[in-house]
Amino acid sequence: xxxxxxxxxxxxxxxxxxxxxxxxxxxxxxxxxxxxxxxxxxxxxxxxxxxxxxxxxxxxxxxxxxxxxxxxxxxxxxxxxxxxxxxxxxxxxxxxxxxxxxxxxxxxxxxxxxxxxxxxxxxxxxxxxxxxxxxxxxxxxxxxxxxxxxxxxxxxxxxxxxxxxxxxxxxxxxxxxxxxxxxxxxxxxxxxxxxxxxxxxxxxxxxxxxxxxxxxxxxxxxxxxxxxxxxxxxxxxxxxxxxxxxxxxxxxxxxxxxxxxxxxxxxxxxxxxxxxxxxxxxxxxxxxxxxxxxxxxxxxxxxxx
Numbered sequence: 001x002x003x004x005x006x007x008x009x010x011x012x013x014x015x016x017x018x019x020x021x022x023x024x025x026x027x028x029x030x031x032x033x034x035x036x037x038x039x040x041x042x043x044x045x046x047x048x049x050x051x052x053x054x055x056x057x058x059x060x061x062x063x064x065x066x067x068x069x070x071x072x073x074x075x076x077x078x079x080x081x082x083x084x085x086x087x088x089x090x091x092x093x094x095x096x097x098x099x100x101x102x103x104x105x106x107x108x109x110x111x112x113x114x115x116x117x118x119x120x121x122x123x124x125x126x127x128x129x130x131x132x133x134x135x136x137x138x139x140x141x142x143x144x145x146x147x148x149x150x151x152x153x154x155x156x157x158x159x160x161x162x163x164x165x166x167x168x169x170x171x172x173x174x175x176x177x178x179x180x181x182x183x184x185x186x187x188x189x190x191x192x193x194x195x196x197x198x199x200x201x202x203x204x205x206x207x208x209x210x211x212x213x214x215x216x217x218x219x220x221x222x223x224x225x226x227x228x229x230x231x232x233x234x235x236x237x238x239x240x241x242x243x244x245x246x247x248x249x250x251x252x253x254x255x256x257x258x259x260x261x262x263x264x265x266x267x268x269x270x271x272x273x274x275x276x277x278x279x280x281x282x283x284x285x286x287x288x289x290x291x292x293x294x295x296x297x298x299x300x301x302x303x304x305x
């Protein structure tokens with residue numbers, strides 16, 4: 001979470017390379033994946049296009065895809081150009097992607113992280129079809145795998161000053177994570193029957209006509225008010241793969257280094273996108289000031305920081 005000068009330079013260089021390479025590389029279409037494409041599609045309230053039924057395998061997935069947002073993508077993308085991956089991706093970035101904040105809230109103690117992206121493998125990221133939102137899920141491949149360790153991106157005063165983060169438990173109920181202070185206090189957790197958070201963060205994949213066939217995947221982060229279902233913000237991005245060097249990734253398919261839409265340079269500046277969810281969320285759900293959070297941590301940990 002602390003960026004050294006070398007890390008900042010590497011991130012800046014990575015952004016520049018990612019933005020320049022599509023312009024230098026010849027237009028190409030990624031080859032078919034070894035995995036079969038999706039065969040069964042269903043309607044979901046939150047989508048203009050049908051989505052693969054696999055995306056609704058979990059309660060968290062079904063809820064995410066049921067959310068109706070204020071600026072849904074249309075059924076028709078409006079693209080009328082050649083069947084070219086780069087041109088189609090640029091069109092989606094220009095007409096549909098972006099940071100859409102409809103309402104902000106201040107003095108937020110914590111939030112419910114409704115849907116963990118999992119920890120995809122290298123093979124998952126080389127598969128054209130397997131992951132629901134491969135670009136978005138890519139940043140979680142090596143993200144802290146211990147119970148609640150990822151929550152340090154949200155709970156770690158003074159850099160990340162939510163008092164707690166909640167998350168569904170696979171066996172039922174919820175975890176509540178709290179008390180972490182880097183180099184001073186470990187992350188603590190407790191099991192609760194019901195979440196107390198008014199606000200929630202979730203994500204979902206998008207399906208656009210002929211997108212995955214061309215090595216394009218879309219995804220949305222969504223922040224909502226659980227008391228009335230109001231959507232407060234949406235972060236929508238499209239990812240493009242199929243341009244990786246042949247001697248680096250066979251056939252050019254590698255979602256881990258997929259190109260992101262250019263708008264993210266303005267939203268995240270030099271921070272990159274490896275923790276975009278942790279950088280973006282506090283801009284919408286603004287935490288309490290640091291002294292108040294520190295007081296809460298002291299109460300929860302008995303002053304043992």
